[in-house]
Amino acid sequence: MTVTSAGMPATGTAPSATGSAPAMPVSFQRRVIRTGLLGAVIALYLCMVGIVPIFNARPLVQGVISLGQAALFLSLFATGFVATRRVAESSSRLIADGAIAGGLSGVALSALVLVGSMVDVRAFMPNASPVLYGILTFNLGTVGFWIPMALGAVLGGLAGAVGLASPRLRRSLFVGLISLFALGLFAGLIRTPMLALPVDELARLLFASDGLTLIGAVVVLVLSVGLHHLQRTRRLDRQFAALPPSQRRRIQIPLIALAAVFVLVLPQGLGSFFAQVIAIVALYVMMGLGLNITLGLAGLLDLGFVAFFAVGAYTVGLLTSTAEFGIAQWPFWAAVPVAVIVAMVFGAFLGLPILSIRGDYLAIATMGFGEIIRILAGSDLMKPLLGGPRGIINIPKPIEVPPDSLLAGPNQIYYIALIGAALIAFVAWRLRASRLGRAWIAIREDEDVAEAIGINLIQTKILAYMLGAAFAGLGGAVFAALVGSIFASSIQLMVSINVASLIIVGGMGSIPGVIVGAIFLIGLPELFREFSEYRFLFYGIALIAMMQLRPEGLLPSRIVRREFQHGGGDEPPESSTSPLAL
Amino acid sequence: MNPTPILEVDDIHVYYGNIHALKGVSLTINKGEIVTLIGANGAGKTTTLNAISGLVPSREGQVRLRGETISGVASHLIVGRGIVQVPEGRRMFARLTVEENLRMGGYTLTRAADVQAGIDRAFEMFPRLKERRTQVAGTLSGGEQQMLAIGRALMAGPEVLLLDEPSMGLAPVLVDFVFDTISRLHAEGTTILLVEQNARMALQIADRGYVIETGMIVLSDLAANLRENDTVRKAYLGIV
Ligand SMILES: Nc1ncnc2c1ncn2[C@@H]1O[C@H](COP(=O)(O)OP(=O)(O)OP(=O)(O)O)[C@@H](O)[C@H]1O
Ligand SMILES: [Mg+2]
Numbered sequence: 022m023t024v025t026s027a028g029m030p031a032t033g034t035a036p037s038a039t040g041s042a043p044a045m046p047v048s049f050q051r052r053v054i055r056t057g058l059l060g061a062v063i064a065l066y067l068c069m070v071g072i073v074p075i076f077n078a079r080p081l082v083q084g085v086i087s088l089g090q091a092a093l094f095l096s097l098f099a100t101g102f103v104a105t106r107r108v109a110e111s112s113s114r115l116i117a118d119g120a121i122a123g124g125l126s127g128v129a130l131s132a133l134v135l136v137g138s139m140v141d142v143r144a145f146m147p148n149a150s151p152v153l154y155g156i157l158t159f160n161l162g163t164v165g166f167w168i169p170m171a172l173g174a175v176l177g178g179l180a181g182a183v184g185l186a187s188p189r190l191r192r193s194l195f196v197g198l199i200s201l202f203a204l205g206l207f208a209g210l211i212r213t214p215m216l217a218l219p220v221d222e223l224a225r226l227l228f229a230s231d232g233l234t235l236i237g238a239v240v241v242l243v244l245s246v247g248l249h250h251l252q253r254t255r256r257l258d259r260q261f262a263a264l265p266p267s268q269r270r271r272i273q274i275p276l277i278a279l280a281a282v283f284v285l286v287l288p289q290g291l292g293s294f295f296a297q298v299i300a301i302v303a304l305y306v307m308m309g310l311g312l313n314i315t316l317g318l319a320g321l322l323d324l325g326f327v328a329f330f331a332v333g334a335y336t337v338g339l340l341t342s343t344a345e346f347g348i349a350q351w352p353f354w355a356a357v358p359v360a361v362i363v364a365m366v367f368g369a370f371l372g373l374p375i376l377s378i379r380g381d382y383l384a385i386a387t388m389g390f391g392e393i394i395r396i397l398a399g400s401d402l403m404k405p406l407l408g409g410p411r412g413i414i415n416i417p418k419p420i421e422v423p424p425d426s427l428l429a430g431p432n433q434i435y436y437i438a439l440i441g442a443a444l445i446a447f448v449a450w451r452l453r454a455s456r457l458g459r460a461w462i463a464i465r466e467d468e469d470v471a472e473a474i475g476i477n478l479i480q481t482k483i484l485a486y487m488l489g490a491a492f493a494g495l496g497g498a499v500f501a502a503l504v505g506s507i508f509a510s511s512i513q514l515m516v517s518i519n520v521a522s523l524i525i526v527g528g529m530g531s532i533p534g535v536i537v538g539a540i541f542l543i544g545l546p547e548l549f550r551e552f553s554e555y556r557f558l559f560y561g562i563a564l565i566a567m568m569q570l571r572p573e574g575l576l577p578s579r580i581v582r583r584e585f586q587h588g589g590g591d592e593p594p595e596s597s598t599s600p601l602a603l
Numbered sequence: 604m605n606p607t608p609i610l611e612v613d614d615i616h617v618y619y620g621n622i623h624a625l626k627g628v629s630l631t632i633n634k635g636e637i638v639t640l641i642g643a644n645g646a647g648k649t650t651t652l653n654a655i656s657g658l659v660p661s662r663e664g665q666v667r668l669r670g671e672t673i674s675g676v677a678s679h680l681i682v683g684r685g686i687v688q689v690p691e692g693r694r695m696f697a698r699l700t701v702e703e704n705l706r707m708g709g710y711t712l713t714r715a716a717d718v719q720a721g722i723d724r725a726f727e728m729f730p731r732l733k734e735r736r737t738q739v740a741g742t743l744s745g746g747e748q749q750m751l752a753i754g755r756a757l758m759a760g761p762e763v764l765l766l767d768e769p770s771m772g773l774a775p776v777l778v779d780f781v782f783d784t785i786s787r788l789h790a791e792g793t794t795i796l797l798v799e800q801n802a803r804m805a806l807q808i809a810d811r812g813y814v815i816e817t818g819m820i821v822l823s824d825l826a827a828n829l830r831e832n833d834t835v836r837k838a839y840l841g842i843v
Contacts, residue, residue: 456710463707466696472658473690475682475711475759580698583739 053104053118057125057177060100064126065133067092068157071148072555077156081205082238083229089156091202093130094176100126101177105184115181123177130157130169138163190250197246204241205233207548214290284439288432296435300503302544303438304496308520309527309535310442310449311492316521317530317578318453319485320465322383325371325391327516329364329490331398333497335407336360337416338507344415346408353419357498364494365487367394372486376479379468391517399509412508416501434503441499445492446532452488453532461485462580493520519543522560526567528574529581537575606633609794610655610686610763615664615674617647617654617818624650626818627664632763632796637789639797639805639826641839642815648798649691651815652765655796656688657681668763683711685762689755689769691798693748697741701732704740704751708758718758725754728784746777753784763794770801782808802839806830814839 067073077089086094104122105115134154136142142149151162158165183191204211208228215224227237261269288296308330315323340349340356349356375386397403399410407413419437422428428436452458460481463471472478501507519542527538542563546556567574573581610632617625625647632638642648653659655666657678666674673681696704705725709718726733729750735743740751749769756764766785770778782804789795789808799805806812806826814822814835822834829835 459707459710462699463696463710466698467694469658470690470694470696471707472678473656473682473688474708474755475679475687477677477679583698 053122054125056100056104057122060096060103060122060126061129063100064093064096065129067096068130068133068153069146069148070555070558073156074148074150074153075554077152079206080229080232081202082235083232085235085238087156088206088232091205093157094172097123097126097173097176098180100173101180102183104177105181112182112185115184116178117181119181119184120174120178123180124170124174126177127170127173130173131166134158134163134166134169138166193246193250196249197242200245201233201238201241205238208232208237210291210295210548213292217290285436288435289427293431297431297503298544298547300431300435300438300499301547302539303435303442304500304503305520305523305539305543306442306536307438307445307496307499308493308516309523309539310445310532311489311496312520312524313489313530313532313535314449314452314461314492315485315489317524317535318458318465319461319482321482321485322380322387323371323486323489324384324388324517324521325394326387326489326493326520327512327514328371328391328394329367329493330497330500330516331394331512332364332367332490333360333494334501334507334511335398335413335497336363336494337498337501338413339407341501342413342416344413346406346413347415353417353498353502357495360498361491361494364490364497367494368487368490369483371490372483376482388514388517391514395509395512395514398512407509410509412506412510414506416505416507418505419502431503434499437502438499441495445495446536449492449532457481457484522564524574526563526574528577530578531574531576531581534574534576534578541575606636608632609634609669610796611665611667611670612651612655613665613667615651615654615661615666617650617659617661619659624818625654625661628654628815628818628820629664630796630813630820630823632794634794635789635792636811637785637795637797637809639799639802639809639812640815641799641802641805641812641835643838644800645817646815647818648815649767650818652688652767652796652798656686656765658688679711682759682761685760686765687756687759687761687763688765689752689767691767692771693745693752695740695743695748695751698739700737700739701743701751702736704755705732705758708755711759717760721758721760725757728757728787729754746773746780749773749777749781750784753781757788761793763796764788765796765798767798768800769797770799770804778804802835806835806840 073089073093075089076092077087079088080086081088081091101119101123105119133149134157137149137154154162158168161168183194186194209231212224212228212230215221215228227234227240229237233241261272264272287299308326311329312323312326315321315326337353337356337360339346340351340359341347341353343350371387371390375383378386398407401409403409418433420428420433422433424430453461460471460476463474463476464478464481468478471481500511504511523538523542524535525538526542527536528534542560546553546559608631610630612628612630614627614629615625616623616627628647628651630638630640630651640648640651650659654661657673657676657680661674664674665672668681668684668686673684673686676684696707699707702722705722706718709721712718712721726736731747732750732754735747740748743751753766753769769781769785773781778801785795785797786808797805797809806829809826812822812824812826812829813820814829822829822832824832830840
């Protein structure tokens with residue numbers, strides 16, 4: 022309702038603007054208006070679903086702009102930017118077009134403020150509240166209804182002007198904005214460790230208790246834009262690749278050592294919440310690397326991945342718990358190998374009946390398997406064994422330490438999870454380069470040819486399921502120790518979907534891709550717990566955006582990248598002659 | 604001179620569900636020979652090759668390699684025993700490069716040196732593949748793909764090479780090239796079972812030939828005799 026009523030006046034102005042323009046730019050004009058209206062819908066949506074009010078609680082630059090406002094401004098700016106993109110016109114036209122598009126979006130918001138002050142729509146639009154209007158008008162209320170309109174026009178015009186800048190400068194500005202957002206969002210995370218170090222004065226200068234200070238924002242913007250713009254055109258990674266191997270190693274080793282030290286001290290500086298977030302990311306990295314074998318390398322879809330996670334977690338629970346359902350009270354370290362082996366047995370158990378199933382049907386069959394395990398875990402049948410919804414509690418920490426030690430609480434799991442993930446990444450990397458890895462790739466690429474060149478399909482596929490399951494089982498084992506308990510409610514279809522999504526976002530078949538995917542899809546939402554309501558909204562947007570903009574994933578493997586880059590054209594000769602470095 | 608049979612197909616029957624695709628096919632291939640199997644579309648040529656290399660099971664009959672029965676042996680083990688098939692329609696690992704495809708062909712080899720030697724040999728045989736070493740196989744031309752398919756099959760060091768319509772869809776020059784390649788392999792001592800629609804060319808380079816019709820061998824003779832045979836001339840050489 023609100024959308025249309027707000028959109029009406031905008032539509033009304035459209036014909037006149039179009040009519041006055043000469044014949045040629047008509048389509049440009051129409052595009053500007055269409056983009057402006059689309060921007061209006063998006064801006065209204067951001068307001069009405071409550072994103073703006075909720076994000077408003079978090080300052081981006083303290084005392085100046087909140088995250089909610091920034092999101093809104095960004096949408097206005099983006100509207101202007103999109104409206105003037107790909108149009109080669111005079112500079113004044115660009116700015117005018119941007120201002121029209123951005124202004125149109127702003128008009129919608131102004132209309133919202135006006136309509137909202139007259140009619141109370143909160144009964145069915147709970148977010149259309151005076152709080153929202155306050156945000157939109159910088160607390161001026163109805164009198165300030167013109168503010169969004171003006172702001173939209175200014176921001177849109179600005180965006181049009183940015184379109185005039187050289188691509189390089191534009192990219193620098195973009196990097197600057199991203200840096201501003203990133204640092205503003207993670208200000209707390211950066212400030213805390215800095216305060217503990219001799220740089221506490223600097224921390225206080227740049228970062229507020231939440232978000233950046235005004236000085237900090239200016240510094241970040243100037244530094245990031247400046248550095249990016251001044252950066253030499255020849256990229257560092259190219260220069261690095263051109264170095265001889267011995268020199269390359271001389272740079273690599275200290276870098277790796279530095280990263281290792283950083284990773285080791287991280288939880289000490291950041292506190293246990295952050296350590297726990299990283300531990301969860303590491304858990305998903307383990308599972309992701311597991312599914313990366315089954316799906317990424319062998320091409321076998323598995324949407325029931327949570328089953329192996331459950332098997333690992335429950336095995337550790339049963340073997341180590343000191344409470345009701347514990348059967349052995351083993352130490353964690355003794356239980357882990359058993360958990361991995363049991364998970365592998367389940368992997369084989371899943372693999373056998375579905376060996377000859379291909380393609381889409383695999384998705385259904387494996388999802389069914391995952392659901393069977395999930396429902397069994399919470400069922401009355403298994404209740405005497407697994408505790409049903411009450412679960413298994415009192416799973417001891419892997420290493421018993423006094424509460425004030427460096428290894429207390431989540432920190433310990435942080436280290437264990439990271440070591441586990443690193444170990445698994447190493448194994449996955451070696452596996453991929455192995456003969457077995459080649460067999461997996463062969464059956465992914467063409468099962469029939471793989472058979473014809475002498476690959477044992479049954480063995481290869483079963484091994485793919487088993488090793489994928491082993492990695493997920495290890496993830497589950499660490500999860501049990503992290504939480505200290507395991508409940509049927511922890512076993513959710515969503516876990517399988519998360520793992521599959523992070524592989525897709527990261528880049529199918531690529532190990533760094535799994536890590537990046539886990540950070541994006543698991544780590545970021547964990548850090549923004551307060552916005553958890555919108556988690557799946559962002560998830561969906563991220564996946565759709567990914568498929569549109571970068572279907573090969575963030576860090577794709579070479580084969581996948583090839584497919585997307587050279588859809589039928591010739592592959593330019595690659596410099597590498599490495600043995601099947603896929 | 605008494606020829607030694609290396610591959611014997613003895614009265615095999617293959618069914619696809621209820622379809623009786625091979626109704627008792629028997630073939631003998633001697634060491635070092637080129638034997639061609641000709642027949643119309645759907646006669647059962649590919650099925651015969653698949654039955655030999657274990658890709659489809661035969662319900663009755665036997666396949667023997669050097670006197671040892673290999674029916675019932677899993678297909679991946681048959682490759683290791685020395686029978687390699689070049690599948691119909693030049694199936695590549697389309698997203699892998701030429702070199703990676705070759706490497707895959709050497710999957711059954713356990714020593715890295717053997718794999719490298721095989722690749723070098725393939726590049727020596729097909730210099731064109733060497734030029735296109737890092738090109739993605741799916742983007743090769745039809746002729747290049749056929750070279751790659753043969754090169755990939757040779758990686759496993761087969762004693763018997765099963766070729767399924769290698770000249771299909773190629774320009775005449777390339778057909779000549781493929782047949783030259785087959786002659787070369789023959790000269791180097793590889794035993795070849797060649798399935799062809801191009802009966803004229805096949806009968807020119809083969810030692811012996813079999814004619815298959817609706818799952819049964821209807822004729823078998825020296826290639827030279829088949830070239831003169833009236834039925835063959837009419838049905839497969841298009842000479843009235
Ligand atoms: N997988 C299958 N399932 C069912 N029927 C099949 C299958 N493969 C082959 N057939 C049937 O078996 C018969 C022999 O097929 P085959 O592929 O061996 O013929 P072909 O001689 O190789 O023909 P072409 O020259 O066209 O390649 C055909 O009637 C075919 O339809
Ligand atoms: Mg055929």
